[in-house]
Amino acid sequence: MLIVKDIYQSFGELPVLENINFMVEDDEIVAVIGPSGCGKSTLLNIISGIEKPDRGTVSGAENEIAFVFQDDRLLPWRTVWQNISIVNDKDDVDVIKKLIYDVGLEGFEQYKPAQLSGGMKKRCCIARAFYYKSEILLMDEPFQGLDYFLRQKMLKMLLKVWNANKQTVLFVTHEIDEALMVANRILILSNRPSSVIKEIKLPSYEERNQKPCGLNGIRREILSIISK
Numbered sequence: 001m002l003i004v005k006d007i008y009q010s011f012g013e014l015p016v017l018e019n020i021n022f023m024v025e026d027d028e029i030v031a032v033i034g035p036s037g038c039g040k041s042t043l044l045n046i047i048s049g050i051e052k053p054d055r056g057t058v059s060g061a062e063n064e065i066a067f068v069f070q071d072d073r074l075l076p077w078r079t080v081w082q083n084i085s086i087v088n089d090k091d092d093v094d095v096i097k098k099l100i101y102d103v104g105l106e107g108f109e110q111y112k113p114a115q116l117s118g119g120m121k122k123r124c125c126i127a128r129a130f131y132y133k134s135e136i137l138l139m140d141e142p143f144q145g146l147d148y149f150l151r152q153k154m155l156k157m158l159l160k161v162w163n164a165n166k167q168t169v170l171f172v173t174h175e176i177d178e179a180l181m182v183a184n185r186i187l188i189l190s191n192r193p194s195s196v197i198k199e200i201k202l203p204s205y206e207e208r209n210q211k212p213c214g215l216n217g218i219r220r221e222i223l224s225i226i227s228k
Helices: 040-048 080-085 093-102 118-131 148-165 176-182 205-210 212-226
Strands: 002-011 014-024 029-033 055-059 065-068 136-140 168-172 185-189 196-201
Touching (some): 014 040, 014 196, 029 176, 040 136, 040 168, 065 118, 080 093, 080 118, 093 148, 118 148, 148 176, 168 176, 176 212, 185 212, 205 212
Parallel strands (some): 065 136
Antiparallel strands (some): 002 014, 002 055, 185 196
8 A cells, every 4th residue: 555645845945745645555546637737747756766755754665666657768779578577587478478468569579669659668668667566556647648549549458457467556647538547546636736635536447338428527527626
Protein backbone atom coordinates (compact mmCIF):
# COMPACT_ATOMS: atom_id res chain seq x y z
CA MET A 1 0.00 0.00 0.00
CA LEU A 2 1.20 3.49 -0.89
CA ILE A 3 0.36 6.20 1.67
CA VAL A 4 0.91 9.89 0.93
CA LYS A 5 0.42 12.09 3.96
CA ASP A 6 0.42 15.87 4.44
CA ILE A 7 2.69 16.60 1.48
CA TYR A 8 3.62 20.24 1.03
CA GLN A 9 5.99 21.48 -1.67
CA SER A 10 6.96 24.91 -2.92
CA PHE A 11 9.53 26.26 -5.36
CA GLY A 12 10.90 29.43 -3.85
CA GLU A 13 7.93 31.64 -3.08
CA LEU A 14 5.59 29.56 -5.26
CA PRO A 15 3.53 26.98 -3.32
CA VAL A 16 2.73 23.98 -5.56
CA LEU A 17 1.37 21.18 -3.36
CA GLU A 18 -0.50 21.80 -0.13
CA ASN A 19 -1.75 19.14 2.28
CA ILE A 20 -1.82 16.22 -0.20
CA ASN A 21 -3.28 13.10 1.41
CA PHE A 22 -4.31 9.80 -0.20
CA MET A 23 -3.54 6.09 -0.32
CA VAL A 24 -3.32 3.51 -3.07
CA GLU A 25 -4.22 -0.07 -2.18
CA ASP A 26 -2.15 -3.04 -3.33
CA ASP A 27 -2.85 -4.04 -6.96
CA GLU A 28 -5.01 -0.94 -7.52
CA ILE A 29 -4.83 1.61 -10.35
CA VAL A 30 -5.45 5.15 -9.16
CA ALA A 31 -5.55 8.00 -11.67
CA VAL A 32 -4.63 11.58 -10.78
CA ILE A 33 -6.07 14.39 -12.85
CA GLY A 34 -6.16 18.14 -12.43
CA PRO A 35 -5.48 21.47 -14.17
CA SER A 36 -2.24 22.03 -16.07
CA GLY A 37 0.55 23.19 -13.79
CA CYS A 38 -1.08 21.96 -10.60
CA GLY A 39 1.89 19.79 -9.63
CA LYS A 40 0.94 16.28 -10.79
CA SER A 41 4.43 15.50 -12.08
CA THR A 42 5.98 17.04 -8.97
CA LEU A 43 3.85 14.71 -6.86
CA LEU A 44 5.16 11.65 -8.73
CA ASN A 45 8.73 12.91 -8.38
CA ILE A 46 8.25 13.18 -4.61
CA ILE A 47 6.77 9.68 -4.36
CA SER A 48 9.63 8.25 -6.41
CA GLY A 49 12.26 10.06 -4.34
CA ILE A 50 13.49 12.22 -7.22
CA GLU A 51 12.41 15.27 -5.20
CA LYS A 52 12.11 15.74 -1.46
CA PRO A 53 9.00 17.49 -0.09
CA ASP A 54 9.20 20.50 2.19
CA ARG A 55 6.89 18.66 4.56
CA GLY A 56 4.99 15.38 4.71
CA THR A 57 5.73 11.70 4.27
CA VAL A 58 5.43 8.92 1.71
CA SER A 59 5.27 5.35 3.00
CA GLY A 60 5.04 2.08 1.13
CA ALA A 61 7.48 3.31 -1.49
CA GLU A 62 10.65 2.43 0.40
CA ASN A 63 11.55 -0.28 -2.09
CA GLU A 64 12.43 0.28 -5.74
CA ILE A 65 9.75 1.92 -7.89
CA ALA A 66 9.15 1.62 -11.64
CA PHE A 67 8.49 4.91 -13.43
CA VAL A 68 7.11 5.49 -16.93
CA PHE A 69 7.92 9.09 -17.83
CA GLN A 70 6.30 11.35 -20.43
CA ASP A 71 9.31 10.82 -22.71
CA ASP A 72 10.40 7.29 -23.50
CA ARG A 73 13.97 7.38 -22.12
CA LEU A 74 15.01 4.31 -24.09
CA LEU A 75 18.71 3.72 -24.67
CA PRO A 76 19.16 4.46 -28.41
CA TRP A 77 22.06 2.03 -28.87
CA ARG A 78 20.15 -0.92 -27.41
CA THR A 79 17.44 -3.10 -28.97
CA VAL A 80 13.88 -3.51 -27.70
CA TRP A 81 14.91 -6.72 -25.96
CA GLN A 82 17.96 -5.10 -24.38
CA ASN A 83 16.03 -2.00 -23.26
CA ILE A 84 13.58 -4.25 -21.41
CA SER A 85 16.07 -6.74 -19.97
CA ILE A 86 18.51 -4.12 -18.68
CA VAL A 87 16.36 -3.22 -15.66
CA ASN A 88 16.44 -6.70 -14.12
CA ASP A 89 19.52 -8.83 -13.42
CA LYS A 90 17.58 -12.10 -13.73
CA ASP A 91 17.25 -11.93 -17.54
CA ASP A 92 14.15 -14.13 -17.45
CA VAL A 93 13.75 -14.98 -21.14
CA ASP A 94 10.23 -16.40 -20.85
CA VAL A 95 8.94 -13.37 -18.94
CA ILE A 96 10.49 -10.94 -21.43
CA LYS A 97 9.02 -12.88 -24.35
CA LYS A 98 5.55 -12.76 -22.79
CA LEU A 99 5.77 -9.03 -22.05
CA ILE A 100 6.91 -8.31 -25.60
CA TYR A 101 3.99 -10.38 -26.88
CA ASP A 102 1.52 -8.70 -24.52
CA VAL A 103 2.53 -5.19 -25.61
CA GLY A 104 2.41 -6.11 -29.29
CA LEU A 105 6.13 -5.89 -30.10
CA GLU A 106 6.63 -9.49 -31.17
CA GLY A 107 8.95 -9.49 -34.19
CA PHE A 108 10.57 -6.20 -33.17
CA GLU A 109 12.86 -7.61 -30.47
CA GLN A 110 16.06 -6.61 -32.31
CA TYR A 111 14.87 -3.18 -33.43
CA LYS A 112 16.44 -0.08 -31.92
CA PRO A 113 14.42 2.96 -30.76
CA ALA A 114 15.14 4.96 -33.92
CA GLN A 115 13.39 2.23 -35.92
CA LEU A 116 10.22 2.34 -33.80
CA SER A 117 7.13 4.54 -33.99
CA GLY A 118 6.13 6.70 -31.02
CA GLY A 119 3.50 4.19 -29.94
CA MET A 120 5.94 1.30 -30.16
CA LYS A 121 8.43 3.16 -27.96
CA LYS A 122 5.69 3.66 -25.36
CA ARG A 123 4.93 -0.07 -25.48
CA CYS A 124 8.58 -0.88 -24.91
CA CYS A 125 8.65 1.47 -21.90
CA ILE A 126 5.61 -0.22 -20.37
CA ALA A 127 7.08 -3.68 -20.89
CA ARG A 128 10.31 -2.47 -19.28
CA ALA A 129 8.44 -1.02 -16.30
CA PHE A 130 6.56 -4.25 -15.65
CA TYR A 131 9.70 -6.34 -16.11
CA TYR A 132 11.36 -4.26 -13.39
CA LYS A 133 8.95 -6.09 -11.06
CA SER A 134 8.55 -3.36 -8.49
CA GLU A 135 5.52 -3.29 -6.23
CA ILE A 136 4.62 0.25 -7.33
CA LEU A 137 4.46 1.66 -10.85
CA LEU A 138 4.26 5.41 -11.44
CA MET A 139 3.06 6.63 -14.85
CA ASP A 140 3.35 10.30 -15.82
CA GLU A 141 1.11 10.94 -18.84
CA PRO A 142 2.64 7.94 -20.63
CA PHE A 143 0.50 8.31 -23.76
CA GLN A 144 0.91 12.05 -24.25
CA GLY A 145 1.15 13.00 -27.92
CA LEU A 146 -0.57 9.89 -29.28
CA ASP A 147 -3.78 10.21 -31.25
CA TYR A 148 -7.12 9.17 -29.73
CA PHE A 149 -7.40 5.77 -31.37
CA LEU A 150 -3.82 4.80 -30.59
CA ARG A 151 -4.30 5.89 -26.97
CA GLN A 152 -7.36 3.65 -26.70
CA LYS A 153 -5.35 0.73 -28.04
CA MET A 154 -2.50 1.46 -25.64
CA LEU A 155 -4.85 1.70 -22.65
CA LYS A 156 -6.34 -1.71 -23.46
CA MET A 157 -2.82 -3.08 -23.74
CA LEU A 158 -1.91 -1.53 -20.37
CA LEU A 159 -4.89 -3.21 -18.69
CA LYS A 160 -3.97 -6.52 -20.27
CA VAL A 161 -0.41 -6.36 -18.94
CA TRP A 162 -1.57 -5.10 -15.54
CA ASN A 163 -4.07 -7.96 -15.22
CA ALA A 164 -1.24 -10.41 -15.85
CA ASN A 165 1.23 -8.77 -13.44
CA LYS A 166 -0.92 -6.90 -10.87
CA GLN A 167 1.14 -3.99 -9.63
CA THR A 168 0.03 -0.95 -7.67
CA VAL A 169 -0.23 1.85 -10.23
CA LEU A 170 -0.47 5.62 -9.83
CA PHE A 171 -1.39 7.05 -13.23
CA VAL A 172 -1.19 10.79 -13.94
CA THR A 173 -3.14 12.02 -16.95
CA HIS A 174 -4.77 15.10 -18.45
CA GLU A 175 -7.28 12.93 -20.29
CA ILE A 176 -10.46 12.17 -18.36
CA ASP A 177 -11.35 9.27 -20.66
CA GLU A 178 -7.99 7.62 -19.92
CA ALA A 179 -8.74 7.75 -16.20
CA LEU A 180 -12.27 6.43 -16.73
CA MET A 181 -10.95 3.52 -18.76
CA VAL A 182 -8.09 2.22 -16.60
CA ALA A 183 -8.54 3.40 -13.00
CA ASN A 184 -10.25 1.89 -9.99
CA ARG A 185 -10.36 5.35 -8.42
CA ILE A 186 -9.75 8.91 -9.58
CA LEU A 187 -8.16 11.65 -7.48
CA ILE A 188 -8.90 15.21 -8.62
CA LEU A 189 -6.40 17.92 -7.72
CA SER A 190 -7.29 21.57 -7.32
CA ASN A 191 -5.54 24.52 -8.90
CA ARG A 192 -2.15 25.43 -7.43
CA PRO A 193 -1.39 25.13 -4.56
CA SER A 194 -2.93 21.72 -5.10
CA SER A 195 -4.80 19.48 -2.74
CA VAL A 196 -7.06 16.49 -3.35
CA ILE A 197 -10.53 18.01 -3.68
CA LYS A 198 -12.43 14.93 -4.81
CA GLU A 199 -12.03 11.15 -4.85
CA ILE A 200 -14.23 9.13 -7.18
CA LYS A 201 -14.58 5.35 -6.99
CA LEU A 202 -15.37 3.90 -10.39
CA PRO A 203 -17.59 0.93 -11.26
CA SER A 204 -15.87 -2.39 -11.86
CA TYR A 205 -14.31 -3.01 -15.28
CA GLU A 206 -17.10 -5.49 -16.05
CA GLU A 207 -19.79 -2.89 -15.33
CA ARG A 208 -18.00 -0.33 -17.48
CA ASN A 209 -17.82 -2.73 -20.41
CA GLN A 210 -21.50 -3.62 -20.07
CA LYS A 211 -22.75 -0.05 -19.62
CA PRO A 212 -20.11 2.38 -20.95
CA CYS A 213 -22.66 5.20 -21.10
CA GLY A 214 -22.89 4.96 -17.31
CA LEU A 215 -19.61 6.87 -17.12
CA ASN A 216 -21.11 9.98 -18.73
CA GLY A 217 -22.34 11.35 -15.41
CA ILE A 218 -18.91 10.85 -13.82
CA ARG A 219 -17.27 12.55 -16.79
CA ARG A 220 -19.55 15.57 -16.43
CA GLU A 221 -18.87 15.72 -12.70
CA ILE A 222 -15.10 15.73 -13.25
CA LEU A 223 -15.34 18.41 -15.93
CA SER A 224 -17.43 20.62 -13.66
CA ILE A 225 -14.87 20.29 -10.85
CA ILE A 226 -11.68 20.95 -12.83
CA SER A 227 -13.22 23.82 -14.81
CA LYS A 228 -13.86 25.89 -11.68
